[in-house]
Amino acid sequence: MxxxxxxxxxxxxxxxxxxxxxxxxxxxxxxxxxxxxxxxxxxxxxxxxxxxxxxxxxxxxxxxxxxxxxxADPSDTTNALLTQLVQIGLGNLSAPGTTPAVPASTWSxxxxxxxxxxxxxxxxxxxxxxxxxxxxxxxxxxxxxxxxxxxxxxxxxxxxxxxxxxxxxxxxxEAVVHLFPVLLQFSLLLFGISISADLWYQQRSTAWVVVATVVFGVLFHSFTILASLSSTACPYQTPSSAVLRLCGVDSMSSLYASMATLSSLTFNI
The missing domain is CATH 1.10.287 (Helix Hairpins)
Known part of the structure:
Protein backbone atom coordinates (compact mmCIF):
# COMPACT_ATOMS: atom_id res chain seq x y z
CA MET A 1 0.00 0.00 0.00
CA ALA A 72 -67.41 -1.13 27.19
CA ASP A 73 -69.71 0.82 24.93
CA PRO A 74 -71.36 3.56 27.07
CA SER A 75 -74.49 3.34 24.91
CA ASP A 76 -75.09 -0.20 26.22
CA THR A 77 -75.35 1.11 29.77
CA THR A 78 -77.60 3.95 28.68
CA ASN A 79 -79.89 1.59 26.76
CA ALA A 80 -80.12 -0.80 29.72
CA LEU A 81 -81.04 2.00 32.12
CA LEU A 82 -83.62 3.39 29.71
CA THR A 83 -85.11 -0.09 29.34
CA GLN A 84 -85.46 -0.39 33.11
CA LEU A 85 -87.05 3.04 33.34
CA VAL A 86 -89.59 2.04 30.68
CA GLN A 87 -90.33 -1.21 32.50
CA ILE A 88 -90.81 0.68 35.78
CA GLY A 89 -93.08 3.14 34.04
CA LEU A 90 -95.19 0.28 32.73
CA GLY A 91 -95.57 -1.12 36.24
CA ASN A 92 -93.27 -4.12 35.78
CA LEU A 93 -91.40 -3.62 39.05
CA SER A 94 -89.80 -7.06 39.08
CA ALA A 95 -88.09 -6.60 35.74
CA PRO A 96 -85.39 -4.15 36.85
CA GLY A 97 -83.92 -6.62 39.29
CA THR A 98 -83.60 -9.40 36.74
CA THR A 99 -80.73 -7.79 34.78
CA PRO A 100 -77.60 -5.97 35.93
CA ALA A 101 -78.10 -2.24 36.34
CA VAL A 102 -74.73 -1.52 34.75
CA PRO A 103 -73.79 -3.98 31.97
CA ALA A 104 -70.24 -2.60 31.87
CA SER A 105 -69.53 -4.24 35.23
CA THR A 106 -69.75 -7.71 33.64
CA TRP A 107 -68.16 -6.79 30.30
CA SER A 108 -64.61 -7.83 29.36
CA GLU A 174 -21.90 -0.98 10.90
CA ALA A 175 -23.75 -4.00 12.30
CA VAL A 176 -25.30 -1.88 15.05
CA VAL A 177 -26.28 0.89 12.63
CA HIS A 178 -27.81 -1.64 10.23
CA LEU A 179 -30.01 -2.95 13.03
CA PHE A 180 -32.10 0.23 13.13
CA PRO A 181 -33.63 -0.21 9.64
CA VAL A 182 -34.17 -3.89 10.48
CA LEU A 183 -36.10 -2.87 13.60
CA LEU A 184 -38.24 -0.58 11.47
CA GLN A 185 -38.97 -3.39 9.02
CA PHE A 186 -39.90 -5.68 11.91
CA SER A 187 -42.21 -2.98 13.26
CA LEU A 188 -43.91 -2.76 9.87
CA LEU A 189 -44.41 -6.55 9.91
CA LEU A 190 -46.02 -6.40 13.36
CA PHE A 191 -48.32 -3.61 12.17
CA GLY A 192 -49.39 -5.70 9.18
CA ILE A 193 -50.14 -8.68 11.41
CA SER A 194 -52.13 -6.52 13.82
CA ILE A 195 -54.29 -4.83 11.21
CA SER A 196 -54.84 -8.14 9.40
CA ALA A 197 -56.01 -9.85 12.60
CA ASP A 198 -58.28 -6.95 13.50
CA LEU A 199 -59.96 -6.92 10.09
CA TRP A 200 -60.17 -10.72 9.92
CA TYR A 201 -62.66 -10.85 12.78
CA GLN A 202 -64.65 -7.88 11.50
CA GLN A 203 -64.84 -8.12 7.70
CA ARG A 204 -62.97 -11.02 6.10
CA SER A 205 -63.54 -9.90 2.54
CA THR A 206 -61.64 -6.69 3.32
CA ALA A 207 -59.07 -8.52 5.42
CA TRP A 208 -58.02 -10.69 2.47
CA VAL A 209 -56.67 -7.60 0.69
CA VAL A 210 -54.52 -6.63 3.67
CA VAL A 211 -53.39 -10.22 4.32
CA ALA A 212 -52.38 -10.67 0.68
CA THR A 213 -50.41 -7.42 0.76
CA VAL A 214 -48.60 -8.40 3.97
CA VAL A 215 -47.77 -11.88 2.67
CA PHE A 216 -46.49 -10.45 -0.63
CA GLY A 217 -44.31 -7.95 1.24
CA VAL A 218 -42.82 -10.67 3.46
CA LEU A 219 -42.13 -12.98 0.51
CA PHE A 220 -40.60 -10.18 -1.55
CA HIS A 221 -38.34 -9.07 1.29
CA SER A 222 -37.32 -12.68 1.95
CA PHE A 223 -36.48 -13.10 -1.74
CA THR A 224 -34.25 -10.01 -1.71
CA ILE A 225 -32.41 -11.31 1.37
CA LEU A 226 -31.85 -14.75 -0.18
CA ALA A 227 -30.77 -13.21 -3.48
CA SER A 228 -28.31 -10.86 -1.78
CA LEU A 229 -26.84 -13.73 0.24
CA SER A 230 -26.40 -15.87 -2.86
CA SER A 231 -24.09 -13.32 -4.49
CA THR A 232 -22.31 -10.17 -3.35
CA ALA A 233 -22.84 -8.79 -6.87
CA CYS A 234 -26.62 -8.87 -6.40
CA PRO A 235 -28.02 -5.32 -6.40
CA TYR A 236 -30.78 -6.18 -3.89
CA GLN A 237 -28.66 -5.63 -0.81
CA THR A 238 -30.59 -4.79 2.37
CA PRO A 239 -29.69 -4.01 6.00
CA SER A 240 -31.00 -7.47 6.92
CA SER A 241 -28.56 -9.19 4.58
CA ALA A 242 -25.73 -6.99 5.89
CA VAL A 243 -26.55 -8.00 9.47
CA LEU A 244 -26.69 -11.68 8.49
CA ARG A 245 -23.27 -11.41 6.84
CA LEU A 246 -21.79 -9.79 9.91
CA CYS A 247 -23.28 -12.65 11.97
CA GLY A 248 -21.41 -15.16 9.80
CA VAL A 249 -24.24 -16.05 7.43
CA ASP A 250 -22.55 -15.06 4.17
CA SER A 251 -24.08 -17.59 1.76
CA MET A 252 -27.14 -19.73 1.18
CA SER A 253 -25.38 -22.80 2.58
CA SER A 254 -24.54 -20.91 5.77
CA LEU A 255 -28.16 -19.80 6.05
CA TYR A 256 -29.43 -23.37 5.65
CA ALA A 257 -26.91 -24.58 8.22
CA SER A 258 -28.00 -21.90 10.69
CA MET A 259 -31.67 -22.76 10.15
CA ALA A 260 -30.94 -26.47 10.62
CA THR A 261 -29.05 -25.76 13.84
CA LEU A 262 -31.88 -23.58 15.14
CA SER A 263 -34.46 -26.22 14.26
CA SER A 264 -32.50 -28.95 16.04
CA LEU A 265 -32.13 -26.80 19.14
CA THR A 266 -35.84 -26.03 19.13
CA PHE A 267 -36.68 -29.72 18.72
CA ASN A 268 -34.38 -30.70 21.60
CA ILE A 269 -36.00 -28.11 23.84
Whole structure:
Protein backbone atom coordinates (compact mmCIF):
# COMPACT_ATOMS: atom_id res chain seq x y z
CA MET A 1 0.00 0.00 0.00
CA UNK A 2 2.88 2.39 0.76
CA UNK A 3 4.23 1.97 -2.80
CA UNK A 4 0.82 2.86 -4.23
CA UNK A 5 0.54 5.89 -2.03
CA UNK A 6 4.07 7.02 -2.80
CA UNK A 7 3.45 6.81 -6.55
CA UNK A 8 0.02 8.47 -6.31
CA UNK A 9 -0.46 11.72 -8.16
CA UNK A 10 -2.56 13.01 -5.28
CA UNK A 11 0.47 13.53 -3.10
CA UNK A 12 2.44 16.74 -3.35
CA UNK A 13 6.00 15.58 -3.86
CA UNK A 14 7.82 18.85 -3.98
CA UNK A 15 9.83 19.70 -0.85
CA UNK A 16 8.67 16.69 1.19
CA UNK A 17 10.27 13.44 2.17
CA UNK A 18 8.76 10.02 1.56
CA UNK A 19 7.19 9.79 5.03
CA UNK A 20 5.50 13.18 4.77
CA UNK A 21 4.18 12.39 1.30
CA UNK A 22 2.86 9.07 2.56
CA UNK A 23 0.86 10.58 5.42
CA UNK A 24 -0.36 13.49 3.31
CA UNK A 25 -1.66 11.07 0.70
CA UNK A 26 -3.09 8.84 3.44
CA UNK A 27 -5.05 11.77 4.84
CA UNK A 28 -6.47 12.73 1.45
CA UNK A 29 -7.50 9.19 0.54
CA UNK A 30 -8.97 8.66 4.03
CA UNK A 31 -10.91 11.92 3.79
CA UNK A 32 -12.51 10.82 0.54
CA UNK A 33 -13.32 7.32 1.82
CA UNK A 34 -14.70 8.47 5.16
CA UNK A 35 -16.70 11.24 3.54
CA UNK A 36 -18.59 8.61 1.59
CA UNK A 37 -18.92 6.47 4.74
CA UNK A 38 -20.36 9.32 6.82
CA UNK A 39 -22.68 10.49 4.06
CA UNK A 40 -24.09 6.99 3.49
CA UNK A 41 -24.83 6.28 7.15
CA UNK A 42 -26.16 9.76 7.86
CA UNK A 43 -28.52 9.33 4.92
CA UNK A 44 -29.65 5.95 6.27
CA UNK A 45 -30.32 7.45 9.70
CA UNK A 46 -32.31 10.30 8.15
CA UNK A 47 -34.47 7.79 6.26
CA UNK A 48 -35.10 5.80 9.45
CA UNK A 49 -36.07 8.95 11.36
CA UNK A 50 -38.38 10.20 8.61
CA UNK A 51 -40.12 6.89 8.00
CA UNK A 52 -40.44 6.02 11.70
CA UNK A 53 -42.06 9.39 12.37
CA UNK A 54 -44.68 8.88 9.65
CA UNK A 55 -45.20 5.25 10.56
CA UNK A 56 -45.60 6.00 14.28
CA UNK A 57 -48.31 8.57 13.47
CA UNK A 58 -50.20 6.03 11.33
CA UNK A 59 -49.76 3.32 13.95
CA UNK A 60 -50.99 5.61 16.73
CA UNK A 61 -54.13 6.45 14.74
CA UNK A 62 -54.78 2.75 14.23
CA UNK A 63 -54.33 2.05 17.96
CA UNK A 64 -56.75 4.85 18.85
CA UNK A 65 -59.36 3.47 16.46
CA UNK A 66 -58.99 0.00 17.99
CA UNK A 67 -59.08 1.32 21.54
CA UNK A 68 -62.87 1.25 21.60
CA UNK A 69 -62.71 -2.56 21.47
CA UNK A 70 -61.07 -2.67 24.90
CA UNK A 71 -63.69 -0.64 26.77
CA ALA A 72 -67.41 -1.13 27.19
CA ASP A 73 -69.71 0.82 24.93
CA PRO A 74 -71.36 3.56 27.07
CA SER A 75 -74.49 3.34 24.91
CA ASP A 76 -75.09 -0.20 26.22
CA THR A 77 -75.35 1.11 29.77
CA THR A 78 -77.60 3.95 28.68
CA ASN A 79 -79.89 1.59 26.76
CA ALA A 80 -80.12 -0.80 29.72
CA LEU A 81 -81.04 2.00 32.12
CA LEU A 82 -83.62 3.39 29.71
CA THR A 83 -85.11 -0.09 29.34
CA GLN A 84 -85.46 -0.39 33.11
CA LEU A 85 -87.05 3.04 33.34
CA VAL A 86 -89.59 2.04 30.68
CA GLN A 87 -90.33 -1.21 32.50
CA ILE A 88 -90.81 0.68 35.78
CA GLY A 89 -93.08 3.14 34.04
CA LEU A 90 -95.19 0.28 32.73
CA GLY A 91 -95.57 -1.12 36.24
CA ASN A 92 -93.27 -4.12 35.78
CA LEU A 93 -91.40 -3.62 39.05
CA SER A 94 -89.80 -7.06 39.08
CA ALA A 95 -88.09 -6.60 35.74
CA PRO A 96 -85.39 -4.15 36.85
CA GLY A 97 -83.92 -6.62 39.29
CA THR A 98 -83.60 -9.40 36.74
CA THR A 99 -80.73 -7.79 34.78
CA PRO A 100 -77.60 -5.97 35.93
CA ALA A 101 -78.10 -2.24 36.34
CA VAL A 102 -74.73 -1.52 34.75
CA PRO A 103 -73.79 -3.98 31.97
CA ALA A 104 -70.24 -2.60 31.87
CA SER A 105 -69.53 -4.24 35.23
CA THR A 106 -69.75 -7.71 33.64
CA TRP A 107 -68.16 -6.79 30.30
CA SER A 108 -64.61 -7.83 29.36
CA UNK A 109 -62.69 -7.55 26.05
CA UNK A 110 -62.12 -10.67 23.98
CA UNK A 111 -58.71 -12.30 23.83
CA UNK A 112 -58.48 -11.50 20.11
CA UNK A 113 -58.89 -7.77 20.80
CA UNK A 114 -56.27 -7.91 23.55
CA UNK A 115 -53.70 -9.70 21.37
CA UNK A 116 -54.38 -7.41 18.42
CA UNK A 117 -53.82 -4.35 20.57
CA UNK A 118 -50.72 -5.89 22.13
CA UNK A 119 -49.15 -6.49 18.70
CA UNK A 120 -50.05 -2.94 17.61
CA UNK A 121 -48.43 -1.47 20.73
CA UNK A 122 -45.37 -3.69 20.16
CA UNK A 123 -45.14 -2.34 16.61
CA UNK A 124 -45.28 1.24 17.86
CA UNK A 125 -42.67 0.53 20.54
CA UNK A 126 -40.26 -1.04 18.06
CA UNK A 127 -40.65 1.87 15.62
CA UNK A 128 -39.90 4.35 18.40
CA UNK A 129 -36.90 2.23 19.41
CA UNK A 130 -35.65 2.39 15.82
CA UNK A 131 -36.04 6.18 15.83
CA UNK A 132 -34.18 6.41 19.13
CA UNK A 133 -31.39 4.27 17.70
CA UNK A 134 -31.21 6.47 14.59
CA UNK A 135 -30.81 9.57 16.77
CA UNK A 136 -28.01 7.87 18.68
CA UNK A 137 -26.45 6.75 15.39
CA UNK A 138 -26.32 10.33 14.13
CA UNK A 139 -24.72 11.37 17.42
CA UNK A 140 -22.09 8.63 17.08
CA UNK A 141 -21.34 9.68 13.52
CA UNK A 142 -21.06 13.32 14.55
CA UNK A 143 -18.67 12.46 17.37
CA UNK A 144 -16.56 10.32 15.06
CA UNK A 145 -16.40 13.08 12.45
CA UNK A 146 -15.39 15.69 15.03
CA UNK A 147 -12.75 13.62 16.83
CA UNK A 148 -11.26 11.37 14.13
CA UNK A 149 -8.19 13.56 13.44
CA UNK A 150 -7.53 15.79 16.41
CA UNK A 151 -4.42 17.95 16.41
CA UNK A 152 -0.74 17.38 15.75
CA UNK A 153 1.46 16.44 12.85
CA UNK A 154 0.05 14.68 9.77
CA UNK A 155 1.47 11.40 11.08
CA UNK A 156 -0.15 11.82 14.50
CA UNK A 157 -3.48 12.76 12.92
CA UNK A 158 -3.27 9.84 10.50
CA UNK A 159 -2.54 7.37 13.29
CA UNK A 160 -5.38 8.76 15.38
CA UNK A 161 -7.74 8.45 12.43
CA UNK A 162 -6.66 4.84 11.84
CA UNK A 163 -7.22 4.07 15.52
CA UNK A 164 -10.75 5.46 15.28
CA UNK A 165 -11.43 3.44 12.13
CA UNK A 166 -10.14 0.26 13.78
CA UNK A 167 -12.50 0.98 16.67
CA UNK A 168 -15.44 1.02 14.26
CA UNK A 169 -14.49 -2.47 13.08
CA UNK A 170 -13.75 -3.87 16.54
CA UNK A 171 -17.06 -2.64 17.98
CA UNK A 172 -19.06 -3.70 14.89
CA UNK A 173 -20.36 -0.19 14.30
CA GLU A 174 -21.90 -0.98 10.90
CA ALA A 175 -23.75 -4.00 12.30
CA VAL A 176 -25.30 -1.88 15.05
CA VAL A 177 -26.28 0.89 12.63
CA HIS A 178 -27.81 -1.64 10.23
CA LEU A 179 -30.01 -2.95 13.03
CA PHE A 180 -32.10 0.23 13.13
CA PRO A 181 -33.63 -0.21 9.64
CA VAL A 182 -34.17 -3.89 10.48
CA LEU A 183 -36.10 -2.87 13.60
CA LEU A 184 -38.24 -0.58 11.47
CA GLN A 185 -38.97 -3.39 9.02
CA PHE A 186 -39.90 -5.68 11.91
CA SER A 187 -42.21 -2.98 13.26
CA LEU A 188 -43.91 -2.76 9.87
CA LEU A 189 -44.41 -6.55 9.91
CA LEU A 190 -46.02 -6.40 13.36
CA PHE A 191 -48.32 -3.61 12.17
CA GLY A 192 -49.39 -5.70 9.18
CA ILE A 193 -50.14 -8.68 11.41
CA SER A 194 -52.13 -6.52 13.82
CA ILE A 195 -54.29 -4.83 11.21
CA SER A 196 -54.84 -8.14 9.40
CA ALA A 197 -56.01 -9.85 12.60
CA ASP A 198 -58.28 -6.95 13.50
CA LEU A 199 -59.96 -6.92 10.09
CA TRP A 200 -60.17 -10.72 9.92
CA TYR A 201 -62.66 -10.85 12.78
CA GLN A 202 -64.65 -7.88 11.50
CA GLN A 203 -64.84 -8.12 7.70
CA ARG A 204 -62.97 -11.02 6.10
CA SER A 205 -63.54 -9.90 2.54
CA THR A 206 -61.64 -6.69 3.32
CA ALA A 207 -59.07 -8.52 5.42
CA TRP A 208 -58.02 -10.69 2.47
CA VAL A 209 -56.67 -7.60 0.69
CA VAL A 210 -54.52 -6.63 3.67
CA VAL A 211 -53.39 -10.22 4.32
CA ALA A 212 -52.38 -10.67 0.68
CA THR A 213 -50.41 -7.42 0.76
CA VAL A 214 -48.60 -8.40 3.97
CA VAL A 215 -47.77 -11.88 2.67
CA PHE A 216 -46.49 -10.45 -0.63
CA GLY A 217 -44.31 -7.95 1.24
CA VAL A 218 -42.82 -10.67 3.46
CA LEU A 219 -42.13 -12.98 0.51
CA PHE A 220 -40.60 -10.18 -1.55
CA HIS A 221 -38.34 -9.07 1.29
CA SER A 222 -37.32 -12.68 1.95
CA PHE A 223 -36.48 -13.10 -1.74
CA THR A 224 -34.25 -10.01 -1.71
CA ILE A 225 -32.41 -11.31 1.37
CA LEU A 226 -31.85 -14.75 -0.18
CA ALA A 227 -30.77 -13.21 -3.48
CA SER A 228 -28.31 -10.86 -1.78
CA LEU A 229 -26.84 -13.73 0.24
CA SER A 230 -26.40 -15.87 -2.86
CA SER A 231 -24.09 -13.32 -4.49
CA THR A 232 -22.31 -10.17 -3.35
CA ALA A 233 -22.84 -8.79 -6.87
CA CYS A 234 -26.62 -8.87 -6.40
CA PRO A 235 -28.02 -5.32 -6.40
CA TYR A 236 -30.78 -6.18 -3.89
CA GLN A 237 -28.66 -5.63 -0.81
CA THR A 238 -30.59 -4.79 2.37
CA PRO A 239 -29.69 -4.01 6.00
CA SER A 240 -31.00 -7.47 6.92
CA SER A 241 -28.56 -9.19 4.58
CA ALA A 242 -25.73 -6.99 5.89
CA VAL A 243 -26.55 -8.00 9.47
CA LEU A 244 -26.69 -11.68 8.49
CA ARG A 245 -23.27 -11.41 6.84
CA LEU A 246 -21.79 -9.79 9.91
CA CYS A 247 -23.28 -12.65 11.97
CA GLY A 248 -21.41 -15.16 9.80
CA VAL A 249 -24.24 -16.05 7.43
CA ASP A 250 -22.55 -15.06 4.17
CA SER A 251 -24.08 -17.59 1.76
CA MET A 252 -27.14 -19.73 1.18
CA SER A 253 -25.38 -22.80 2.58
CA SER A 254 -24.54 -20.91 5.77
CA LEU A 255 -28.16 -19.80 6.05
CA TYR A 256 -29.43 -23.37 5.65
CA ALA A 257 -26.91 -24.58 8.22
CA SER A 258 -28.00 -21.90 10.69
CA MET A 259 -31.67 -22.76 10.15
CA ALA A 260 -30.94 -26.47 10.62
CA THR A 261 -29.05 -25.76 13.84
CA LEU A 262 -31.88 -23.58 15.14
CA SER A 263 -34.46 -26.22 14.26
CA SER A 264 -32.50 -28.95 16.04
CA LEU A 265 -32.13 -26.80 19.14
CA THR A 266 -35.84 -26.03 19.13
CA PHE A 267 -36.68 -29.72 18.72
CA ASN A 268 -34.38 -30.70 21.60
CA ILE A 269 -36.00 -28.11 23.84
Missing amino acids: SDVLKDSTIAVKGGKDVRSRFWATHMRVAEESEGEFLERHNSDMDIVLFFSGLFSAVNTSFIISMGTDLV PSSIDIWTQAIAYASLSVSLLAAFGAVMGKQWLGYYKASRYGHGSPEDRGRRRQMKMDGLNVWHF
